[in-house]
Amino acid sequence: MTRPPTFELIVRGGTLVLPNGEHHADLGIVNGQIVDIAPELPGSAAQTLDASGLHVFPGLLDAHVHLNEPGRTHWEGFETGTRALAAGGVSSFFDMPLNSSPPVLGRATFDEKRALGEQKSLLDFGLWGGLTPLNLDRLDELADAGVIGFKAFMSNSGLDEFPAVDDAALYEGLKTAQRLGLVVATHAESDQLTRHFTEQARGRGAASVREYLNTRPVVAELEAVQRALLYAGELGAALHLVHLSSGQAVALAVEARAKGVNVSIETCPHYLHFTDEDVERIGAALKCAPPLRPQGVQDELWTALLAGQIDIIGSDHSPAPPDRKTSDNFFALWGGISGAQSTLNVLLTDGHFRRGLPLEAVAALTALHPAQRFGLLQKGALRAGADADFAVVDLGREFTLRREDLHDRWQQNPYVGARWRGAVQATYVRGQPVYADGQFDGAGRAKLLRPG
Structure with a gap:
């Protein structure tokens, strides 16, 4: 029997x-x-x-989080950050190589952050390694240490110790990542355009929310997305476009993917829930880059999401102490949104109940697809x-x-x-x-x- x-x-x-x-x-x-x-x-x-x-639901895998430990634990750390993630249904996450100090640009800084995560985190975690002009010769050691992939900024990161990649550094970084079999995540905004518009605005004394928003137009995102897609396609590299803020940017990536480019597309809950008018109403808590867009741009992003063109939703939780979020000059504020706990709520309330996003699509965007993209076969689904x-x-x-x-x-x-x-x-x-x-x-x- x-x-x-x-x-x-x-x-x-x-x-x-x-x-x-x-x-x-x-x-x-x-x-x-x-x-x-x-x-x-x-x-x-x-x-x-x-x-x-x-x-x-399968536990969420948040592929885009800034927990800032070590060095800036007073901004956020593994202990408090993973509590917020867990309360939002997240069971695992990938921590970005900044804004910890020092950033994760080599084996020693990786090992330090890993030890702190294993000691303090409530959740399983992966660690992104940095891709900057400073550490192109250290990508192999980061791969050997176990990074989930490499993160590069195509515009100013806000931190001198994590400089943006120029064209040559991005190209060489993608080439190395392709050899190593790892994904490169890019913050895709044109540094030349955003810097030009910012210098113009600050030169005339600009300080308002609207003036800040105008320095980071959609075209700056589109230009950088096109460039990153071109390099990835030429090299056969795996590209992950983080926090796309516009349907136009998604369309460029979808078109490139149809032509064989190995690209995955991420957006964030705040681009789906808030608009530029909310930034003017709420203020510092909604400053981010790329910035929140007008309603029409958000509608196009939702259309792309509902059509299945977006792969991953990540929170891009990027907190800072109140003194970094307090100023009469909006340009001087730290850019980053604290939303670790709210991803699932946005997708359920705005997506499922208001727009008919199926629950299995919610689970795919937040768990299955990030697990598949990064080869985590033990994560992402109830099976x-x-x-x-x-x-x-x-x-x-x-x-x-x-x-x-x-x-x-x-x-x-x-x-x-x-x-x-x-x-x-x-x-x-x-x-x-x-x-x-x-x-x-x-x-x-x-x-x-x-x-x-």
């Missing part, structure tokens, strides 16, 4: 968000992995999680053999986001006051709860994610 299986954890009665749609089924978990998915799983379990009436990373979400619950609900260091989230549908009840990493009922656990269990 066959004995019924024994699980360490069964998630019972939930609606699972799988790549092919929503399914009412149970998850059976052993040793941190999903081993079975079926309606009413037979057998016993050491623990049971009742998900009746709730949806179970047998994958890590048991998942978020339990109450789609029937509506709530207004309050500042006291936030878990990042400074709670400068511009979404405060927004009315959301869909509340994260719990987040699990490899079968263990890291966030449940408002409580956090799991420091010291985080695992470094290397590209497959």
Whole structure:
């Protein structure tokens, strides 16, 4: 007689968000992995999680986060940053090589950041390495250390220790990355154009929100996107275009992909939720680059998203202390939006409930596609053999986001006051709860994610 299986954890009665749609089924978990998915799983379990009436999403993989540790932990660090991510349903993330100090430009700085992440992070994590004119000869050592890919700025990063790539550095960096089999992520804005417009504006004493927005027009994004696509296509390199802010930029990448360029396309929740008018209304909390765009540009971005042309949604969580976000001169403010906790809420409320974005598309944009792009076969979907990373979400619950609900260091989230549908009840990493009922656990269990 066959004995019924024994699980360490069964998630019972939930609606699972799988790549092919929503399914009412149970998850059976052993040793941190999903081993079975079926309606009413037979057998016993050491623990049971009742998900009746709730949806179970694959844990989000946020591929674009700035947690700034070491060196700028007072801006944000692994401890506070991963609490905010976990409360938003995120189970793993990739940390950018800046704004930590020093930035991740070589093996030693990688190892230092990795050790801090393994000590303090609640979530599994990957680390981007920097691609700058300063470290072209150190990309091999970063690859050997285990970077998830390389990040380059095509315009001023705001930090002298992380300079923008010129054409030659970008070309050579893409060439090396192609040899190493790694992805290059680019902040695609023309340095020449943005610098020219900024110098003109500041020369006449410009200080307002609108004057700042005018220094970073869509054409600066389009020019840089075209250049990066050209180089990647010529070299056969893998390119990841981060935080695209316009449907026109997405269209350029889609066209290049149709011609064989290996490119993935990312945008962020703030480009889908806010417009330039919101920047004038809210102020410093919404300063970013590329900036928020007019309503018509946002509508084109949503059209591209709903058409399946965008691959990945990343938060680009980039916080700073209040003194860096306080000035009468908008040009002097630090540019970065604190939104680590709000990605899923934007895609559920604005996307699923208002625009009909299917839940499996939400899961693909936030989990499956980033896992596939970076070769993390154990992440990204609820399937047998994958890590048991998942978020339990109450789609029937509506709530207004309050500042006291936030878990990042400074709670400068511009979404405060927004009315959301869909509340994260719990987040699990490899079968263990890291966030449940408002409580956090799991420091010291985080695992470094290397590209497959």
